[in-house]
Amino acid sequence: MSFNDKVYEFVRQIPEGKVASYGQIAFMTGSWRASRAVGYALHRNPYQGKVPCHRVVFKDGRLATGFVFGGKDVQRQLLESEGVEFTADGRVAMDKCCWQPDQGCCCP
DNA sequence: ATGCTGACCGAGC
DNA sequence: CGCTCGGCCAGCA
Numbered sequence: 690m691s692f693n694d695k696v697y698e699f700v701r702q703i704p705e706g707k708v709a710s711y712g713q714i715a716f717m718t719g720s721w722r723a724s725r726a727v728g729y730a731l732h733r734n735p736y737q738g739k740v741p742c743h744r745v746v747f748k749d750g751r752l753a754t755g756f757v758f759g760g761k762d763v764q765r766q767l768l769e770s771e772g773v774e775f776t777a778d779g780r781v782a783m784d785k786c787c788w789q790p791d792q793g794c795c796c797p
Numbered sequence: 798a799t800g801c802t803g804a805c806c807g808a809g810c
Numbered sequence: 811c812g813c814t815c816g817g818c819c820a821g822c823a
Contacts, residue, residue, distance in 0.1 A: 729803055
C-alpha cells in the first residue's frame with residue numbers, strides 16, 4: 690500500500706455528485722501538504738477509468754490546470770451529469786458537493 | 798544517492 | 811484585492 694495507492698483508493702470512493710480537493714485527499718493519505726504528490730499521482734492516473742480524477746478539484750472549486758481528460762468544458766459537463774452543481778464562475782459548488790467521508794454527507 | 802519538477806495550499810506584500 | 815514566495819511529498823533523470 691503506497692501513498693499512490695491510497696490516493697487512488699480514496700478518489701475511487703468518491704460518490705457521484707460529490708467532489709474532493711487535493712488537500713483533502715492529501716490529508717487523508719497522511720499530510721495535507723502532499724497535495725502536490727496527490728496531483729502528480731493523479732496525473733499519471735494508471736487507473737484511468739476506475740479513478741474519477743475529474744471529481745478531484747482545487748479547494749476553490751476550480752478544475753485542475755492542463756486538464757488531460759479532453760478539456761475543462763468536458764469535465765464540467767461530466768460533473769454536471771453526475772449532479773455536481775457549478776457556480777457562475779465556472780467553479781464547483783464545493784459548499785454542497787465537498788465529499789466528507791467521515792460524515793458521509795456534504796456541508797449544509 | 799542527489800536534484801529538479803509538478804494537476805497544490807497558505808501566508809505575505 | 812491580486813500577485814508572489816516558500817514548503818511539503820512523491821516520481822523521474
